[in-house]
Amino acid sequence: MYKDNSYYIDLNNKAENLIRKGEFLGSGHNGIVYMLPKNRVIKIFKDMKVCEQEYTILKRAGKNKSKYFPKVYDRGSYYIVREYVGGKRLDKYIKRNGINKKITHNIIKLIREFKRIGFNKLDIRCKDLYVNEKFSLRVIDPKNNYSKKMEYPRHLMKGLNNLGALEDFLETVKDEAPKEYNFWSERIEQYLKYGIK
Missing domain, CATH: 1.10.510 (Transferase(Phosphotransferase); domain 1)
Structure with missing residues (x-):
């Protein structure tokens, strides 16, 4: 069967297990977000490059001890696990x-x-x-x-x-x-x- 790769993201087992534990929060232009236990979220990206760019920004902000950005806990090619931002x-x-x-x-x-x-x-x-x-x-x-x-x-x-x-x-x-x-x-x-x- 033909697989439309423009909408298909091959996630690893770790990401799939996290999503199963999560609760849908919302979706946007770049991806979809699920709430996870321990005040964390997983964001699944449509584009690997966008995921990498956002991860790089969040990691640099963390290294600079910026209070304005969520902490990053984990990442994969198409996802980031980060701190939940409320408000x-x-x-x-x-x-x-x-x-x-x-x-x-x-x-x-x-x-x-x-x-x-x-x-x-x-x-x-x-x-x-x-x-x-x-x-x-x-x-x-x-x-x-x-x-x-x-x-x-x-x-x-x-x-x-x-x-x-x-x-x-x-x-x-x-x-x-x-x-x-x-x-x-x-x-x-x-x-x-x-x-x-």
């Missing part, structure tokens, strides 16, 4: 509650952390950030942070603009981080008006 997705939280100064403060710290650990891409999408009840942030699904260059949080601010929160965000950035404010506000204005990245 609410940032875009959904803002849609319901708006943005506040504490969240903005933590976003500024996060982007500075990206720079500290050597990321070339100082950006992330709102949907790849989770906020907890104390407004601290955690990253899920980091992408292309070493392979792509972006000097300011363009996707993040575009998302905030779509949520009607960009103006409040930038007001707090202006007070707390004037240097970043000057650069970020100028770049996002050029992007939103003219599409200049």
